[in-house]
Amino acid sequence: MTAAIPVTLIGGYLGAGKTTLVNSLLRNAAGRRLAVLVNEFGALPIDADLIEARDDNLISISGGCICCSFGSDLVGALIDIRGRGQKIDHLLIETSGVALPGSIVQSLGLVQGLAIDGVIVLADAETIEERARDRYMGDTVLAQLAVADIIVLNKIDLVSEPSTAATLGWLARIVPGARVLPARNASLPPEVILGRDPRHHTGHMELHDHETTDFATLSLEIDDPRDADRLAGVLADPRLGLLRAKGFVRRLDGVLVTLHVVGRRALVEPAPSWVRGPGRLVCIGLAAEMDRAAIMAAIAGQGSAIGRSPPDERGDG
């Protein structure tokens, strides 16, 4: 059986920057074969210079990526995409501005061969609080934010710093535990949204140059067996300030498992058969927030000792 295709949902209200993010990911795919499913009242919103060919409802994009729209029938479109037999490294679903990502995650489970990687919800820093109070759309906007593994607070360049800080505080109150990533122009390194390029299983990760935010990475080897489920839960704790963690650890019963954390989402599953050697983990977080000491402590089996200590390892970004 081939490995399941990881799926990232990109949600958020109209105008939050979903399409910008999708285009930026396509532009920086760097060899990843991305398939993008778009549900909008519109023509496929892919930047013209990225398009290689158009065939009816499907756009071919340089680098082996494709994009199509799914109208009202997501499950049908997913079945179609699986049926194309094309090699896909990662599937992105850009939801409609009023869609609830939570129900889409549930529907993904109905299509075999797909595995949810994470739910990214974008919020427009200028308007998100007002949207959340809108008499018609408020509950929809809040429901979108509530299921985000990572919230991208976009367009912070259009508001003042105190205003951004206030919005961050508000998000922390209404979505406790959410990871919030401030951004400008929805510009984020693909590694943060998609994880590391699957073709590079080892080695240090280079984070792409990036205009708003500094990211830090932490690569660790873990020799001895661990309670993997507990470790995954601890790594998802918001106080560690991790955006993503991925790697392999040996369980207490000796079995090697994949450990996968995206924001608040943590998953442990059997490792692919090709994985050998010692356990290892790569963590990505905001340089200003990632609590390296707490992560080390958590991995050393002291998950309860989470505290704040100043970050001391800066990423390349």
Next chain:
Amino acid sequence: MTTIFEARKVVTMNPGRPLATHVAVRDGKILGVGHLDELTGWGEYTLDRSFADKVLMPGLVEGHSHVAEGVQWRFVYCGFFDRSDPDGTIWPGVKSIDEVLARLTAANAGLTDPRQPLTGWALDPIYFDNRRMTRADLDRVSSARPIGIMHASGHIMNVNSKALELAGMLRAGVNHPGIPLGADGLPTGEMRGPDAMTPLGPHVGLDRGLLASDEPGLRAFARLCVRKGVTTAADLANLLPQPAVEMMLRVTGEDGFPARIVSLRVARDISPADLIARVLELRKLSSDRLRLGTIKIVVDGSIQGFSARLKPPGYYNGAPNGLWYIAPEQLREIFERALAAGVQVHSHTNGDEATELVLDTLTLALRNNPSPDHRFTLQHCQLANAAQFRRMRALGMCVNLFPNHHFYWGDQHYALTVGPERAERMNACATALANGVPMAIHSDAPVTPLGPLFTAWCAVNRLTSSGRRLGSEERIPVADALRTITLGAAYTLGLDGEVGSIECGKHADFAVLEDDPTEIGGEHLKDVRIWGTVSGGRIFAASAI
């Protein structure tokens, strides 16, 4: 060549000349209506006395249906109520799960190819004391052949084990709110909602797209129209891809095609600018019997599916509020562009919050695009209150209400979805008319059976299937109901100058009735016997269609 039809009575719907005995027709158009001696002045004529013992009404207008009704009949009917198919066969309602299974077993025996799926439709377990069907039930019909039964709502499907197996879903660990699991941890075979149903569809004979545009389905639908006295029917949500349009133009253009079809382009898969451009292009393709060039927007879901958007206090049983299917900004853009281009928009709103959003949005859009006579229409609009009807009037909107819901789901609305008070005001026909809102009433076929006289009966009586009268004050008189299923519906489709009444210059479109709906009494309106129709002067007997 002029034909003068003689009738027992002609009910014209023209207040200036409400009743007559003769109608003169030439080239598919009405020359005049009155007594014979008022019509002979048009010159040489043939007197056709075949309707001398019948009652003629304007051809009935179904303002909200789906041509898919014609497709459903190739599947096994599993509904609770008697229903007639396009051939005129009355399928008795099935009254228990055992009866459903017996009917399916009989159909199964008629299939020779063991891989061919067995497909049923119109199941409604609420009438079986809510005992749910399971895959074990359907496995008794066949465990080798995939079986799928669509519910009456169109939102739930039951399948057997074979169908689940083919879809890769006969396994543990399925985790979806629309897929209940049995004690064994496997799906029970009930699939709720489109996402749960889609993976099963191809395996049980319900391919995607099948229910959209289909030539045999269109022909069957038109035959059903003749049986129900309908000469104009709206096909309310079609993607109208060019090949489908060409097929529909060809089929409706055939000499023997008995109805006018108004097919609306649903706002989906296309940007607002492209939508308007496409609809303007479609408008030019319109023919006498296929009318194109209007838009349908779906704003929210359904009340019985708890996906309609309700204003506070929300659902009676505490269910969370429903779903938006379009954002206000998108709605606004479509409205603005449509008003600017002179394109009519029909908006599906079931819940009162969705209705309010449309009212608010149109208020803003009209400020930028003042448009007398835009006739934007709210479709279903089931929970609208009096204040909302007043706003519709002020904005120049029409409404197309859904009184059939009272009969089929009224008891549920009373007990579960919206509670007694709002169940009694649902589909407030009397309030709409009192406030001067141009009104139609509809079946949403195949959701409920096509049949404007039945729909009129629902609006006149407001009885649920258990016999409860829901909202006496919202009943409307027979005369209003009959005008609503003719001129009223024609107005919402922008066709009231052409059809909807029997008067000089209009199309010779008639419903030919054995009984007089103005005399039979409101409680018997649904029992009016229908002989057939006349469409553009061509005679179609239900018995020969």
